[in-house]
Amino acid sequence: MAKFARKGKGGLPRINTASLPDVVFMLLFFFMTVTTFRETEQIVTVKVPDATEAVKIDRKELTCYIYVGVPVQQLQGQYGTDSRIQLNDKICTIDEIRDFIASERESKSEADRQLMTTSLKVDRDVRMGIVTDIKQELRRCSALKISYSSMIPL
Amino acid sequence: MARPVGEINAGSMADIAFLILIYFLMTTTMDIDTGLARRLPPYEDTQEKIEINRRNIMVVLINKSDRLFAGNQPMEIGMLRETVKEFIMNPTDHPNKSVIERKAIPGIRGEVPVSKGVISLQNDRGTSYNAYIAVQNELVAAFNELRDDFSRMHFGKVYTALDDDQQAAVREAIPQTISEAEPKEVGAAKSGGR
Numbered sequence: 001m002a003k004f005a006r007k008g009k010g011g012l013p014r015i016n017t018a019s020l021p022d023v024v025f026m027l028l029f030f031f032m033t034v035t036t037f038r039e040t041e042q043i044v045t046v047k048v049p050d051a052t053e054a055v056k057i058d059r060k061e062l063t064c065y066i067y068v069g070v071p072v073q074q075l076q077g078q079y080g081t082d083s084r085i086q087l088n089d090k091i092c093t094i095d096e097i098r099d100f101i102a103s104e105r106e107s108k109s110e111a112d113r114q115l116m117t118t119s120l121k122v123d124r125d126v127r128m129g130i131v132t133d134i135k136q137e138l139r140r141c142s143a144l145k146i147s148y149s150s151m152i153p154l
Numbered sequence: 155m156a157r158p159v160g161e162i163n164a165g166s167m168a169d170i171a172f173l174i175l176i177y178f179l180m181t182t183t184m185d186i187d188t189g190l191a192r193r194l195p196p197y198e199d200t201q202e203k204i205e206i207n208r209r210n211i212m213v214v215l216i217n218k219s220d221r222l223f224a225g226n227q228p229m230e231i232g233m234l235r236e237t238v239k240e241f242i243m244n245p246t247d248h249p250n251k252s253v254i255e256r257k258a259i260p261g262i263r264g265e266v267p268v269s270k271g272v273i274s275l276q277n278d279r280g281t282s283y284n285a286y287i288a289v290q291n292e293l294v295a296a297f298n299e300l301r302d303d304f305s306r307m308h309f310g311k312v313y314t315a316l317d318d319d320q321q322a323a324v325r326e327a328i329p330q331t332i333s334e335a336e337p338k339e340v341g342a343a344k345s346g347g348r
Contacts, residue, residue: 031179051291
């Protein structure tokens with residue numbers, strides 16, 4: 001017969017936590033490698049549409065973003081509830097796209113300028129009028145590579 | 155006299171690591187950027203008319219109430235993909251669908267049929283972006299399926315599994331001819347979103 005010897009008298013033994021920092025550091029390194037920093041704070045709400053054929057944008061550092069959507073609740077008093085364009089961290093008009101593209105282009109290296117992609121992050125409820133205006137403006141600045149940001153439905 | 159160095163208390167190491175971990179969780183995002191990659195036509199001041207045979211153009215129009223018309227017929231979005239594929243490849247040699255030209259392409263044995271068809275996508279200022287992307291997606295899907303079929307027939311693999319040279323050859327055989335037309339007003343209430 002096996003004997004079940006009782007260790008000690010009552011009370012659980014202390015769990016060894018010496019490897020806890022290692023585990024947490026591992027998690028930390030995981031998140032550091034797979035995530036990217038948020039570039040901008042969103043001041044317009046954007047829920048991009050679904051598209052099954054969407055492809056990954058391959059060079060993220062060569063991408064600039066144009067957000068279009070309704071301003072967030074706190075800023076609706078200032079900017080209204082109509083769809084607005086957000087460039088960097090502020091609400092802009094159509095005419096400011098030209099300067100935005102020029103400055104974005106300036107920040108890239110000479111060789112990569114042709115490969116710059118403009119990602120249009122447009123809310124699904126926006127009307128096409130404003131998007132068409134943006135597209136015309138981008139054509140005028142010859143920023144022809146665009147990507148209609150969309151999610152691959154799960 | 156050498157004294158033994160006392161062990162450093164590492165008990166708070168976990169707390170520090172947690173703190174940094176939480177910082178990274180808050181400031182970073184995990185979302186991968188995906189989107190429909192397109193190329194806009196270059197801007198020209200003078201609109202020169204490019205003569206394209208009428209039968210080679212299929213107009214896909216989305217009106218201001220998100221209704222879809224393809225080749226002058228109202229259509230459900232589920233039908234669009236097949237219609238586009240049939241228009242582009244024209245397997246029955248229909249006189250109202252696109253002209254097929256046989257061409258030799260480097261990297262592919264023999265001559266392959268290359269379609270001259272162009273899909274002209276037109277929308278209204280009042281069209282919703284959701285409907286527009288849904289249609290764009292169907293058009294891209296139609297071309298992707300044609301490319302997959304072609305790749306399977308000639309290389310025995312799907313398009314994405316081919317190497318760069320083969321992909322270029324397939325792209326030449328089935329060019330993605332989606333033209334985004336110049337904007338025009340087709341009786342819509344102008345949206346004031348500027």
